[in-house]
Each structure stands twice: as structure tokens, then as C-alpha cells.
Amino acid sequence: MDKVRQQMIQDNPAVRERLLGEALRLFTEKGYASTSVRELVESAGVTKPVLYYYFGSKEGLYLEIMNGISGLLDQRINELQQAGGTVRQRLLDFFSRLFVGARENIPAVRLAYAIYYGPPQGAPFIDFNRFFDTILVMVGTLVAEGVQNGEFRQVDRSALAWALVGCHSTIMEEQICRQTPRIGHDGLLSAIGLILDGAAAKNSAKELP
Amino acid sequence: MDKVRQQMIQDNPAVRERLLGEALRLFTEKGYASTSVRELVESAGVTKPVLYYYFGSKEGLYLEIMNGISGLLDQRINELQQAGGTVRQRLLDFFSRLFVGARENIPAVRLAYAIYYGPPQGAPFIDFNRFFDTILVMVGTLVAEGVQNGEFRQVDRSALAWALVGCHSTIMEEQICRQTPRIGHDGLLSAIGLILDGAAAKNSAKELP
DNA sequence: TATTATACTTACCGGTAGGTAAATAAAACT
DNA sequence: AGTTTTATTTACCTACCGGTAAGTATAATA
Numbered sequence: 001m002d003k004v005r006q007q008m009i010q011d012n013p014a015v016r017e018r019l020l021g022e023a024l025r026l027f028t029e030k031g032y033a034s035t036s037v038r039e040l041v042e043s044a045g046v047t048k049p050v051l052y053y054y055f056g057s058k059e060g061l062y063l064e065i066m067n068g069i070s071g072l073l074d075q076r077i078n079e080l081q082q083a084g085g086t087v088r089q090r091l092l093d094f095f096s097r098l099f100v101g102a103r104e105n106i107p108a109v110r111l112a113y114a115i116y117y118g119p120p121q122g123a124p125f126i127d128f129n130r131f132f133d134t135i136l137v138m139v140g141t142l143v144a145e146g147v148q149n150g151e152f153r154q155v156d157r158s159a160l161a162w163a164l165v166g167c168h169s170t171i172m173e174e175q176i177c178r179q180t181p182r183i184g185h186d187g188l189l190s191a192i193g194l195i196l197d198g199a200a201a202k203n204s205a206k207e208l209p
Numbered sequence: 210m211d212k213v214r215q216q217m218i219q220d221n222p223a224v225r226e227r228l229l230g231e232a233l234r235l236f237t238e239k240g241y242a243s244t245s246v247r248e249l250v251e252s253a254g255v256t257k258p259v260l261y262y263y264f265g266s267k268e269g270l271y272l273e274i275m276n277g278i279s280g281l282l283d284q285r286i287n288e289l290q291q292a293g294g295t296v297r298q299r300l301l302d303f304f305s306r307l308f309v310g311a312r313e314n315i316p317a318v319r320l321a322y323a324i325y326y327g328p329p330q331g332a333p334f335i336d337f338n339r340f341f342d343t344i345l346v347m348v349g350t351l352v353a354e355g356v357q358n359g360e361f362r363q364v365d366r367s368a369l370a371w372a373l374v375g376c377h378s379t380i381m382e383e384q385i386c387r388q389t390p391r392i393g394h395d396g397l398l399s400a401i402g403l404i405l406d407g408a409a410a411k412n413s414a415k416e417l418p
Numbered sequence: 419t420a421t422t423a424t425a426c427t428t429a430c431c432g433g434t435a436g437g438t439a440a441a442t443a444a445a446a447c448t
Numbered sequence: 449a450g451t452t453t454t455a456t457t458t459a460c461c462t463a464c465c466g467g468t469a470a471g472t473a474t475a476a477t478a
Contacts, residue, residue, distance in 0.1 A: 015455085031330030033242035037436060047457060054455095058436065114327035116386060118317075119328065121240030129387075145421075158400035162392055163376045166400070170375030177325060178338075183371055190368035191375070198407010224425085246466060256427060258468075263425095267466065427464085427472070435464065442457070448450085 007032050016054050018044045018067070023061050028107045029116070032062060032123040054109050059124060063159050066126045069108045073131050077103045080138070087146035091139070095168045098135070101183055102172050110176045136165050152199045159201055225263050227253045227279070232270050233309040237316045240323070241271060244308045268333055275335045282340050285310045289347070296355035297405050299346070304377045305399050307344070308394055311381055319385045345374050361408045369408055377398050 022043040026035040037058050041048050055061040080102075083093050102109045116128045140161040146152040152160070171188045174181045183191075233254040235244040250257050289312075292302050311318045318338040325337045334340040347410050350368040361369070380397045383390045392400075 006353040027328075029328050031242060031328040032242060034328075034330040036217075036434075045437080048436085049458090052437065084453060109327075114323075117382070118323035118327040119236075119238050119243075119382055132322060141353070153245065156399050156402055158392070159396065159403045162380060162396065163400040164377030166374040166377070167372045168345040170380045171371060173326070187367065187371065191363050191372040193366055195372055195404055196367045198264065198404060245464075247464080257466085258428090261467065399434060420466070421470100422475100422477075424475070425473080427470100429468100429470090431466105433465080438461070439459090440470100441459100443455080445452100445454070447452070 015044070015050060019046070019051060019061065019160075020065060021052065024065050024107055024111065027065065027116075028111045029064065033121040036100055036201055038176070052059055065111075070126070071106060072108060072126075072130075073112070077134055078130065079137075087142050087149070087151050089120055089202070091142055091146075091164065091196060092189060092192060094142070095164070096185065097188060099168065099172055099188055103175055106176060109172075110205075113173065113176055132165075132169075136161060141166050146199075150201055153201050157200050160195070163195055164192060167195060213398055224253070224255055224259060226265065228255070228270065229274060232385060233274050233316055233320065236271065236274065236398050237323075240327075242330040263368055269360065274320075275333075277323055279335070279337075281290045281314060281317060282321070285369075286343055286347075292305055296351050296358070296360050300351055300355075300373065300405060301398060301401060303347070303351070304373070305394070305398060307350060307377065308381055308397055312394075315385060316401070322382065322385055341378075342372075349373055355408075359410055362410050366409050369404070373401060376404060 019040070023035075023040055025041060027039060037048055037051060040058075041051050042060075043070075044051075051058070051061060054062060076098075080094055080097055083090055085093075098197050112128050112131075115123075115126055116132075140157065143152070143157050143164070147154065147157055168188060171183050171191065174183055212358065227277065228249065231248055232244070235249060235252060238244075246257055246260060249267075250260050250271075253260075260270060264273060283306075289303055289378070292299055294302070320357055321337050321340070324332075324335055325341075351365050352361070352370050352373070356366055377397060378398065380392050383392055
């Protein structure tokens with residue numbers, strides 16, 4: 001294989017990946033229904049039947065992207081292994097890592113949020129509820145442990161879990177929805193820390209790590 | 210005017226209102242781009258040029274609905290007069306009323322959220338940022354007052370404001386996104402109360418009202 | 419009653435939506 | 449080299465999109 005041909009292959013991303021990338025970008029920018037197949041393929045530099053060759057339909061392409069995002073979110077959540085330390089430290093670590101992971105995949109996360117909050121707009125249903133549910137359960141488990149081992153006061157466990165998840169969720173949404181977020185990772189840790197300080201039992205009160 | 214004709218007029222809602230109502234419903238259910246003018250007018254029981262007669266275009270109809278929603282949100286926020294009492298009581302009252310008002314207008318609020326989080330999908334830009342901004346400022350003002358007058362500890366004011374607004378926002382989103390919300394008004398007050406308990410200065414610690 | 423204004427209809431417009439058939443080019447295999 | 453498989457193209461399909469022209473019906477006014 002000569003060098004020119006070899007270089008062409010290296011410089012030319014696979015058609016399939018190109019379509020996926022452009023579709024994610026356009027679906028994120030414009031929504032499923034407003035993104036036409038025509039502009040998708042133009043953007044990827046191929047012709048329309050190529051899209052149908054690889055994905056069967058516009059919907060097939062969309063589902064492939066959604067499967068990718070779901071897999072990514074599943075992986076990310078699975079990576080949130082429970083580190084050692086106090087419950088407080090583990091919660092701060094949990095939210096910190098969740099936040100950083102999301103910030104590294106803004107387009108995918110933004111699309112997931114748009115689907116969660118928005119109408120289906122002709123796209124097939126994707127269940128993103130379970131990610132939020134999983135996070136709430138994980139936080140609830142840690143909170144219960146903290147209350148049980150005396151690290152936290154005898155607080156309403158559900159209320160504390162919702163307060164923590166809500167705080168994190170809204171600050172993360174700020175990264176998604178604003179060109180220049182008004183609060184970031186440091187602010188997140190401050191707010192989570194403040195809630196945890198308030199929930200701490202008297203003889204185990206801790207400040208920010 | 211005979212009775213039969215009179216009854217027909219009374220039973221027949223104005224065409225304009227009917228179009229607005231159906232459009233809000235369909236835009237909320239399906240999104241702007243996936244809702245065709247054809248199904249809008251069918252749903253309202255009129256023909257297509259009637260929509261153009263009253264609103265000029267699909268976009269004109271959409272903007273009219275958005276203006277309605279913006280006006281409603283403005284009005285609701287303005288009604289959140291600062292009641293008397295401690296800062297804690299006022300914050301609980303503020304969030305309670307904000308929550309109840311939103312719950313009374315789920316379709317409008319849901320559409321606003323979808324627009325805030327989602328891509329424009331061919332619809333004209335609507336600035337819903339300012340509502341969230343206004344709420345954050347109002348809460349921030351109350352927090353500052355609480356810290357200043359000694360009711361709250363010397364906490365990071367921004368962190369506390371974001372914690373409170375985030376908690377409220379996520380629980381309110383639960384009303385929007387779930388058929389059967391797992392947490393409601395009572396849970397909101399518990400969670401907000403918990404954060405406020407934690408932020409309270411030692412000699413002014415209060416429990417739920 | 420005739421005229422004007424308002425409200426609504428039918429039929430139509432140019433353009434675009436997602437998708438496909440047939441043909442061709444390129445790569446892989448025998 | 450010939451054949452088969454894979455990848456891609458050109459040209460086309462039906463249905464639908466937002467919007468409009470011309471006409472008609474109804475209500476209000478002079």
C-alpha cells in the first residue's frame with residue numbers, strides 16, 4: 001500500500017462515525033424533528049442512501065446515538081465506585097466525579113436532558129428516568145449510612161437526598177444551558193458542603209475538605 | 210335572536226382561544242417542529258387559513274403563546290410579595306408559593322422548561338433565562354439578609370442560594386416530568402427546611418413551621 | 419337595501435420531508 | 449483475472465410542509 005493511499009485512509013474518518021458525530025451535533029443543536037436527513041448527510045459529506053445503508057432510517061441513526069449515550073452514562077455511573085472515607089467525603093467525591101464526567105460530555109448530556117424534559121417530537125421514546133433514579137438511590141444509600149452511623153443528625157433521609165441531588169442537578173444544568181455558567185465545580189462543592197455541614201451531627205461537624 | 214342561535218354562540222368558544230389552547234397542548238406534547246399546522250387546525254375544528262387570519266403564521270401563533278406564558282410567569286413572580294416574619298419563614302413561604310403556582314400551570318411550565326433545556330427546533334428564541342435569574346436574585350437577597358441579621362451562620366451566600374434554588378427546581382421538575390411524582394409539596398418543605406436548619410445560627414435554630 | 423368589514427372556506431402553490439430503485443464503483447475473495 | 453460482496457451514487461417516489469389566492473358567508477353599517 002503506497003503512502004498516498006495510506007494517508008488518505010488515515011485522514012478520512014469512517015463514514016459511519018462521521019454520520020454519528022454530525023447527527024449528535026445537529027440533534028443537539030436543532031432537535032430531532034428539525035434536523036432533516038438532507039442536512040445530516042450534507043454535513044457528513046455523503047449522500048442520503050449512505051445513511052440508509054448504514055442505519056436503515058433516520059430513526060435508526062437516532063437510536064444508535066441514544067444507545068451510545070445510555071452506554072456512556074451507564075459506564076460513568078458504574079465508575080463511581082464508592083471510595084473510602086467518611087460518608088461526607090464519599091458524597092463530595094461522588095458529586096464531584098459525576099459533575100466532571102458530565103462536563104466532559106456536554107453534547108450527550110444536553111441531548112439527554114432535552115429528551116428528559118421535552119416532548120418526544122416524533123422521536124422514539126428513550127428512558128432516561130433510570131439514570132436520575134439510580135443517582136437518587138445511590139445518594140439515598142449513602143445518606144442512610146450516614147444517619148445510621150451517627151455522622152449525620154437524625155434528619156429526614158429523603159429530604160436530604162433530594163436536597164443534595166437537586167443542588168447538584170441544577171448546578172450541572174447551569175453548565176448545559178449557559179454559555180458562561182455562573183457557578184462551577186468549586187461552587188458545587190461549596191453548596192454540597194454547606195448542606196452536609198448543616199446535616200452533620202454536632203460532634204462530627206466538618207468543614208470543606 | 211332566537212334561542213337556538215343564542216345557544217350555539219354560547220357553546221362555541223372563540224376560535225382564537227381554541228387555537229391557542231390546542232396549540233399549547235400540542236406544542237407541549239410533541240414540540241414545535243413536530244406539530245403541523247394541519248393537525249393544529251383539525252384539533253381546533255377550523256381550516257388552515259383561519260390560523261393565518263388570526264396569527265399570521267405558525268410562528269405568530271407560537272409567539273402569542275410564549276408571550277402568554279412569559280406574562281403569566283412575570284405575574285406569578287410579582288405576586289411573591291415578601292411576607293413578614295423571619296427570613297426562614299419568608300423563604301419557606303416563597304418556595305411554597307412558587308411551587309404551588311407552577312403546579313397550577315403544568316403545561317405552560319413544562320413548555321418553558323423544554324425550551325430552556327432543549328434546542329430551538331426551528332422555533333423563534335424565547336428568553337426564559339431571566340425567570341430563573343430573577344428567582345435566584347430574590348433568594349440571594351433573602352439569604353444575604355438572613356446572614357446579615359444573624360439568623361444564619363456566616364455561610365457562603367451564593368452556595369446557600371444555589372442549594373435552595375436547586376432543591377426547589379429539581380423537585381418542581383419532578384412534577385413536570387413524572388406521571389406520579391415521588392416527592393411533592395410536603396417533601397419540598399422538608400428539604401428546604403432541612404437546608405435552612407443546617408444554615409441556622411446556633412441560637413436561632415428552628416424546626417419546620 | 420346596498421355596501422363594507424370581518425370571518426371563514428375550497429383549492430392550490432412551491433418546496434421539502436423520509437425513503438427507495440437501479441446502477442455503478444470499489445474492495446474482497448477465489 | 450473473474451466473480452462476489454460491499455459501499456456509494458444518481459434519479460426518483462409519495463406524502464406532507466407552511467403558506468396563499470380567490471371566493472363565499474356572515475355581521476355590521478350607512
